Amino acid sequence: MRMQINRNYEQSKIKPVTAQRSLLLSIMQETGMHLDAKELYRRASKKDANISLATVYRNLHLFKERGLIDERHLGQTRCYYEMKRLGGHQHLDLVCQGCRQIIEFKSPLIRKLIAEVQRKNDFSVTKVELYLEGYCNKCKEPKR
Amino acid sequence: MRMQINRNYEQSKIKPVTAQRSLLLSIMQETGMHLDAKELYRRASKKDANISLATVYRNLHLFKERGLIDERHLGQTRCYYEMKRLGGHQHLDLVCQGCRQIIEFKSPLIRKLIAEVQRKNDFSVTKVELYLEGYCNKCKEPKR
DNA sequence: ATAGGTGCAAATGGTTTGCGAAAAC
DNA sequence: GTTTTCGCAAACCATTTGCACCTAT
Numbered sequence: 001m002r003m004q005i006n007r008n009y010e011q012s013k014i015k016p017v018t019a020q021r022s023l024l025l026s027i028m029q030e031t032g033m034h035l036d037a038k039e040l041y042r043r044a045s046k047k048d049a050n051i052s053l054a055t056v057y058r059n060l061h062l063f064k065e066r067g068l069i070d071e072r073h074l075g076q077t078r079c080y081y082e083m084k085r086l087g088g089h090q091h092l093d094l095v096c097q098g099c100r101q102i103i104e105f106k107s108p109l110i111r112k113l114i115a116e117v118q119r120k121n122d123f124s125v126t127k128v129e130l131y132l133e134g135y136c137n138k139c140k141e142p143k144r
Numbered sequence: 145m146r147m148q149i150n151r152n153y154e155q156s157k158i159k160p161v162t163a164q165r166s167l168l169l170s171i172m173q174e175t176g177m178h179l180d181a182k183e184l185y186r187r188a189s190k191k192d193a194n195i196s197l198a199t200v201y202r203n204l205h206l207f208k209e210r211g212l213i214d215e216r217h218l219g220q221t222r223c224y225y226e227m228k229r230l231g232g233h234q235h236l237d238l239v240c241q242g243c244r245q246i247i248e249f250k251s252p253l254i255r256k257l258i259a260e261v262q263r264k265n266d267f268s269v270t271k272v273e274l275y276l277e278g279y280c281n282k283c284k285e286p287k288r
Numbered sequence: 289a290t291a292g293g294t295g296c297a298a299a300t301g302g303t304t305t306g307c308g309a310a311a312a313c
Numbered sequence: 314g315t316t317t318t319c320g321c322a323a324a325c326c327a328t329t330t331g332c333a334c335c336t337a338t
Contacts, residue, residue, distance in 0.1 A: 016292060016337055037327075052295045057328060059293095073217050075273060077302080078327055092257070094267050105265060109257045113236070114276065117249055122281035123238050129219060130274045132258065137266035160312050160317060181303080196320045201303060203318095221327080222302055 034080035098139025242283025
Protein backbone atom coordinates (compact mmCIF):
# COMPACT_ATOMS: atom_id res chain seq x y z
CA MET A 1 0.00 0.00 0.00
CA ARG A 2 1.51 3.25 -1.15
CA MET A 3 0.47 6.54 0.38
CA GLN A 4 1.07 10.20 0.02
CA ILE A 5 3.90 11.08 2.37
CA ASN A 6 3.98 14.36 4.19
CA ARG A 7 7.62 15.19 4.80
CA ASN A 8 7.14 18.03 7.18
CA TYR A 9 8.92 16.19 9.96
CA GLU A 10 11.95 15.39 7.90
CA GLN A 11 14.10 17.82 9.82
CA SER A 12 13.21 16.12 13.05
CA LYS A 13 15.14 13.25 14.51
CA ILE A 14 12.80 10.60 13.18
CA LYS A 15 14.90 8.38 11.00
CA PRO A 16 12.87 6.64 8.29
CA VAL A 17 9.97 8.73 7.09
CA THR A 18 6.85 6.65 6.68
CA ALA A 19 3.29 7.47 5.78
CA GLN A 20 2.09 6.28 9.17
CA ARG A 21 4.48 8.53 11.07
CA SER A 22 3.54 11.56 9.01
CA LEU A 23 -0.10 10.86 9.58
CA LEU A 24 0.24 10.37 13.33
CA LEU A 25 2.32 13.50 13.80
CA SER A 26 0.00 15.64 11.73
CA ILE A 27 -2.98 14.49 13.76
CA MET A 28 -1.20 15.27 16.99
CA GLN A 29 -0.20 18.67 15.68
CA GLU A 30 -3.68 19.60 14.48
CA THR A 31 -5.30 18.35 17.63
CA GLY A 32 -3.10 20.21 20.04
CA MET A 33 -4.50 18.45 23.06
CA HIS A 34 -4.18 15.31 25.14
CA LEU A 35 -4.84 12.18 23.13
CA ASP A 36 -4.58 8.61 24.27
CA ALA A 37 -3.38 5.84 21.99
CA LYS A 38 -6.86 4.54 21.21
CA GLU A 39 -8.19 7.95 20.29
CA LEU A 40 -5.18 8.68 18.11
CA TYR A 41 -5.69 5.29 16.46
CA ARG A 42 -9.37 6.07 15.92
CA ARG A 43 -8.54 9.35 14.23
CA ALA A 44 -5.71 7.88 12.18
CA SER A 45 -7.95 5.05 10.99
CA LYS A 46 -10.17 7.57 9.22
CA LYS A 47 -7.29 8.47 6.92
CA ASP A 48 -5.58 5.07 6.75
CA ALA A 49 -7.97 2.24 7.41
CA ASN A 50 -5.11 -0.26 7.63
CA ILE A 51 -3.00 1.40 10.30
CA SER A 52 -2.62 -0.77 13.36
CA LEU A 53 -2.78 0.05 17.02
CA ALA A 54 0.66 -1.49 17.47
CA THR A 55 2.08 1.04 15.05
CA VAL A 56 0.47 3.83 17.01
CA TYR A 57 2.05 2.60 20.22
CA ARG A 58 5.45 2.01 18.65
CA ASN A 59 5.52 5.48 17.17
CA LEU A 60 4.29 7.18 20.31
CA HIS A 61 7.29 5.65 22.06
CA LEU A 62 9.56 6.81 19.29
CA PHE A 63 8.20 10.36 19.31
CA LYS A 64 8.52 10.50 23.06
CA GLU A 65 12.09 9.23 22.96
CA ARG A 66 12.95 11.83 20.32
CA GLY A 67 11.39 14.54 22.41
CA LEU A 68 8.57 15.44 20.02
CA ILE A 69 5.75 14.68 22.42
CA ASP A 70 5.08 14.56 26.13
CA GLU A 71 3.44 11.72 27.98
CA ARG A 72 1.19 12.20 30.96
CA HIS A 73 -0.72 9.76 33.12
CA LEU A 74 -3.37 11.89 34.79
CA GLY A 75 -4.36 9.17 37.18
CA GLN A 76 -5.62 6.86 34.49
CA THR A 77 -4.25 3.45 33.63
CA ARG A 78 -3.83 4.67 30.07
CA CYS A 79 -1.44 7.41 28.99
CA TYR A 80 -2.12 10.70 27.28
CA TYR A 81 0.18 12.31 24.76
CA GLU A 82 0.54 15.78 23.36
CA MET A 83 2.99 17.70 21.22
CA LYS A 84 5.84 19.16 23.22
CA ARG A 85 5.52 22.91 23.63
CA LEU A 86 8.34 25.34 23.43
CA GLY A 87 9.50 27.18 26.48
CA GLY A 88 7.84 26.96 29.87
CA HIS A 89 5.62 24.02 29.18
CA GLN A 90 5.53 23.15 32.88
CA HIS A 91 1.94 23.11 33.90
CA LEU A 92 -0.43 21.48 36.31
CA ASP A 93 -3.45 19.61 34.96
CA LEU A 94 -6.76 19.84 36.73
CA VAL A 95 -8.88 16.79 36.06
CA CYS A 96 -12.58 17.33 36.72
CA GLN A 97 -14.25 14.27 38.21
CA GLY A 98 -17.59 15.57 37.02
CA CYS A 99 -17.15 16.36 33.34
CA ARG A 100 -13.71 14.73 32.89
CA GLN A 101 -12.37 17.85 31.22
CA ILE A 102 -8.69 18.60 31.70
CA ILE A 103 -7.86 22.18 32.57
CA GLU A 104 -4.32 23.44 32.29
CA PHE A 105 -3.03 25.61 35.04
CA LYS A 106 0.17 27.59 34.86
CA SER A 107 1.87 29.34 37.70
CA PRO A 108 5.33 30.64 38.54
CA LEU A 109 5.04 28.55 41.68
CA ILE A 110 5.56 25.43 39.61
CA ARG A 111 8.94 26.55 38.38
CA LYS A 112 9.87 27.64 41.90
CA LEU A 113 8.84 24.30 43.31
CA ILE A 114 10.92 22.39 40.79
CA ALA A 115 13.89 24.66 41.41
CA GLU A 116 13.53 24.05 45.12
CA VAL A 117 13.57 20.29 44.62
CA GLN A 118 16.70 20.40 42.50
CA ARG A 119 18.45 22.56 45.05
CA LYS A 120 17.37 20.98 48.32
CA ASN A 121 17.50 17.35 47.23
CA ASP A 122 20.23 17.51 44.63
CA PHE A 123 17.74 15.74 42.37
CA SER A 124 18.00 16.31 38.65
CA VAL A 125 14.52 16.46 37.21
CA THR A 126 13.82 14.97 33.79
CA LYS A 127 10.05 14.73 33.84
CA VAL A 128 7.29 16.61 35.57
CA GLU A 129 3.86 15.17 36.24
CA LEU A 130 1.56 17.28 38.29
CA TYR A 131 -2.16 17.00 38.43
CA LEU A 132 -5.04 17.52 40.76
CA GLU A 133 -8.44 15.92 40.72
CA GLY A 134 -11.57 17.59 41.91
CA TYR A 135 -14.57 19.48 40.61
CA CYS A 136 -14.52 22.43 38.24
CA ASN A 137 -16.74 25.42 38.85
CA LYS A 138 -19.54 23.94 36.73
CA CYS A 139 -19.43 20.55 38.43
CA LYS A 140 -19.12 21.66 42.05
CA GLU A 141 -21.18 19.83 44.64
CA PRO A 142 -19.20 16.59 44.83
CA LYS A 143 -21.32 13.51 45.43
CA ARG A 144 -20.37 13.16 49.08
CA MET B 145 -10.67 -20.93 57.86
CA ARG B 146 -10.89 -19.14 61.16
CA MET B 147 -8.29 -16.60 62.21
CA GLN B 148 -7.40 -14.36 65.07
CA ILE B 149 -9.10 -11.07 64.43
CA ASN B 150 -7.47 -7.79 65.30
CA ARG B 151 -10.25 -5.32 65.98
CA ASN B 152 -8.18 -2.18 66.04
CA TYR B 153 -9.99 -0.79 63.07
CA GLU B 154 -13.41 -1.33 64.54
CA GLN B 155 -13.95 2.35 65.10
CA SER B 156 -13.23 3.04 61.46
CA LYS B 157 -15.89 3.04 58.80
CA ILE B 158 -15.12 -0.49 57.64
CA LYS B 159 -18.32 -2.41 58.02
CA PRO B 160 -17.72 -6.12 58.53
CA VAL B 161 -14.50 -6.87 60.38
CA THR B 162 -12.62 -9.72 58.78
CA ALA B 163 -9.26 -11.30 59.45
CA GLN B 164 -8.04 -10.32 55.99
CA ARG B 165 -8.88 -6.66 56.50
CA SER B 166 -7.17 -6.53 59.86
CA LEU B 167 -4.11 -8.13 58.41
CA LEU B 168 -3.92 -5.84 55.40
CA LEU B 169 -4.39 -2.70 57.46
CA SER B 170 -1.83 -3.72 60.03
CA ILE B 171 0.74 -4.38 57.31
CA MET B 172 0.06 -0.99 55.76
CA GLN B 173 0.36 0.67 59.14
CA GLU B 174 3.62 -1.04 60.08
CA THR B 175 5.13 -0.42 56.69
CA GLY B 176 4.37 3.27 56.53
CA MET B 177 5.42 3.58 52.93
CA HIS B 178 4.23 3.14 49.38
CA LEU B 179 3.14 -0.40 48.66
CA ASP B 180 1.63 -1.75 45.49
CA ALA B 181 -1.02 -4.46 45.50
CA LYS B 182 1.42 -7.25 44.63
CA GLU B 183 3.85 -6.32 47.37
CA LEU B 184 1.06 -6.02 49.93
CA TYR B 185 -0.18 -9.42 48.79
CA ARG B 186 3.32 -10.87 49.11
CA ARG B 187 3.62 -9.59 52.66
CA ALA B 188 0.13 -10.66 53.64
CA SER B 189 0.73 -14.15 52.28
CA LYS B 190 3.43 -14.69 54.88
CA LYS B 191 0.82 -14.42 57.63
CA ASP B 192 -2.12 -15.92 55.77
CA ALA B 193 -1.06 -18.25 53.01
CA ASN B 194 -4.61 -18.44 51.65
CA ILE B 195 -5.31 -14.78 51.12
CA SER B 196 -5.98 -13.94 47.52
CA LEU B 197 -4.85 -11.07 45.37
CA ALA B 198 -8.48 -10.28 44.55
CA THR B 199 -9.13 -9.70 48.24
CA VAL B 200 -6.19 -7.36 48.41
CA TYR B 201 -7.53 -5.33 45.51
CA ARG B 202 -11.07 -5.29 46.80
CA ASN B 203 -9.97 -4.11 50.20
CA LEU B 204 -7.60 -1.50 48.85
CA HIS B 205 -10.59 -0.02 47.04
CA LEU B 206 -12.63 -0.15 50.20
CA PHE B 207 -9.94 1.48 52.32
CA LYS B 208 -9.50 4.17 49.75
CA GLU B 209 -13.20 4.84 49.53
CA ARG B 210 -13.37 5.06 53.31
CA GLY B 211 -10.48 7.48 53.38
CA LEU B 212 -8.03 5.27 55.25
CA ILE B 213 -5.40 5.17 52.54
CA ASP B 214 -4.16 7.26 49.65
CA GLU B 215 -3.55 6.02 46.16
CA ARG B 216 -0.79 7.32 43.92
CA HIS B 217 0.26 6.44 40.42
CA LEU B 218 3.81 7.70 40.16
CA GLY B 219 3.98 7.17 36.43
CA GLN B 220 3.69 3.42 36.69
CA THR B 221 0.92 1.31 35.27
CA ARG B 222 0.39 -0.08 38.75
CA CYS B 223 -0.81 1.94 41.74
CA TYR B 224 0.84 2.56 45.07
CA TYR B 225 -1.00 2.87 48.35
CA GLU B 226 -0.12 4.26 51.74
CA MET B 227 -1.89 5.07 54.97
CA LYS B 228 -3.44 8.51 54.96
CA ARG B 229 -1.45 10.91 57.12
CA LEU B 230 -2.92 13.48 59.40
CA GLY B 231 -2.64 17.15 58.60
CA GLY B 232 -0.56 18.51 55.78
CA HIS B 233 0.17 15.25 54.06
CA GLN B 234 0.54 17.03 50.75
CA HIS B 235 3.87 16.11 49.31
CA LEU B 236 5.70 15.72 46.07
CA ASP B 237 7.27 12.37 45.23
CA LEU B 238 10.62 12.21 43.51
CA VAL B 239 10.99 9.00 41.53
CA CYS B 240 14.60 8.12 40.75
CA GLN B 241 15.00 6.58 37.32
CA GLY B 242 18.29 5.07 38.40
CA CYS B 243 17.56 3.26 41.67
CA ARG B 244 13.73 3.52 41.53
CA GLN B 245 13.61 4.85 45.08
CA ILE B 246 10.81 7.24 45.91
CA ILE B 247 11.82 10.32 47.86
CA GLU B 248 9.21 12.44 49.56
CA PHE B 249 9.58 16.16 49.29
CA LYS B 250 7.60 18.61 51.35
CA SER B 251 7.41 22.32 50.81
CA PRO B 252 5.10 25.17 51.72
CA LEU B 253 5.02 25.92 48.00
CA ILE B 254 2.81 22.88 47.49
CA ARG B 255 0.10 24.21 49.73
CA LYS B 256 0.41 27.61 48.12
CA LEU B 257 0.11 26.12 44.67
CA ILE B 258 -3.02 24.20 45.58
CA ALA B 259 -4.53 27.27 47.22
CA GLU B 260 -3.78 29.25 44.08
CA VAL B 261 -5.57 26.68 41.92
CA GLN B 262 -8.66 26.70 44.09
CA ARG B 263 -8.77 30.47 44.08
CA LYS B 264 -7.93 31.26 40.46
CA ASN B 265 -9.87 28.43 38.83
CA ASP B 266 -12.64 27.97 41.32
CA PHE B 267 -11.66 24.31 41.28
CA SER B 268 -12.34 22.26 44.38
CA VAL B 269 -9.46 19.83 44.84
CA THR B 270 -10.15 16.33 46.14
CA LYS B 271 -6.94 14.57 45.21
CA VAL B 272 -3.36 15.65 44.74
CA GLU B 273 -0.84 13.76 42.65
CA LEU B 274 2.47 15.42 42.19
CA TYR B 275 5.64 13.70 41.20
CA LEU B 276 8.83 14.32 39.37
CA GLU B 277 11.11 11.83 37.68
CA GLY B 278 14.82 12.22 37.40
CA TYR B 279 18.03 11.13 39.05
CA CYS B 280 18.83 11.31 42.73
CA ASN B 281 22.21 12.51 43.92
CA LYS B 282 23.62 8.97 43.94
CA CYS B 283 22.36 8.15 40.46
CA LYS B 284 23.30 11.36 38.68
CA GLU B 285 24.84 11.04 35.25
CA PRO B 286 21.81 9.88 33.31
CA LYS B 287 22.55 7.35 30.62
CA ARG B 288 22.28 9.83 27.80
C1' DA C 289 20.21 -4.53 -1.15
C1' DT C 290 19.27 -3.92 3.48
C1' DA C 291 18.03 -1.82 7.72
C1' DG C 292 14.03 -0.92 9.73
C1' DG C 293 8.87 -0.37 9.95
C1' DT C 294 4.28 -2.47 9.59
C1' DG C 295 0.12 -5.45 10.46
C1' DC C 296 -1.55 -9.22 12.71
C1' DA C 297 -2.39 -12.04 16.43
C1' DA C 298 -0.78 -13.70 20.59
C1' DA C 299 1.35 -12.52 25.02
C1' DT C 300 1.82 -9.62 29.07
C1' DG C 301 0.82 -7.28 33.41
C1' DG C 302 -2.05 -4.92 36.42
C1' DT C 303 -6.65 -4.97 37.84
C1' DT C 304 -11.62 -6.48 37.96
C1' DT C 305 -15.44 -9.65 38.20
C1' DG C 306 -18.81 -13.85 38.39
C1' DC C 307 -19.69 -17.43 41.21
C1' DG C 308 -20.29 -20.91 44.81
C1' DA C 309 -18.50 -21.65 49.49
C1' DA C 310 -17.76 -19.50 53.99
C1' DA C 311 -17.68 -15.92 57.50
C1' DA C 312 -19.64 -11.79 60.02
C1' DC C 313 -23.30 -9.98 62.30
C1' DG D 314 -30.64 -16.48 58.93
C1' DT D 315 -29.34 -12.90 56.09
C1' DT D 316 -25.89 -10.09 54.20
C1' DT D 317 -21.37 -9.50 52.82
C1' DT D 318 -16.77 -11.25 51.97
C1' DC D 319 -13.50 -14.62 50.26
C1' DG D 320 -10.82 -17.53 46.98
C1' DC D 321 -10.54 -19.08 42.53
C1' DA D 322 -10.34 -18.74 37.77
C1' DA D 323 -11.69 -16.31 33.95
C1' DA D 324 -12.26 -11.77 32.01
C1' DC D 325 -10.64 -7.10 30.99
C1' DC D 326 -8.03 -3.37 29.15
C1' DA D 327 -4.00 -0.92 27.95
C1' DT D 328 0.19 -2.00 26.18
C1' DT D 329 3.99 -4.91 24.23
C1' DT D 330 6.10 -8.30 21.31
C1' DG D 331 7.30 -12.21 17.78
C1' DC D 332 7.09 -12.95 13.24
C1' DA D 333 6.58 -12.81 8.23
C1' DC D 334 6.12 -9.33 4.97
C1' DC D 335 6.81 -4.74 3.10
C1' DT D 336 8.94 0.04 2.59
C1' DA D 337 12.38 3.89 2.67
C1' DT D 338 16.71 4.93 1.66
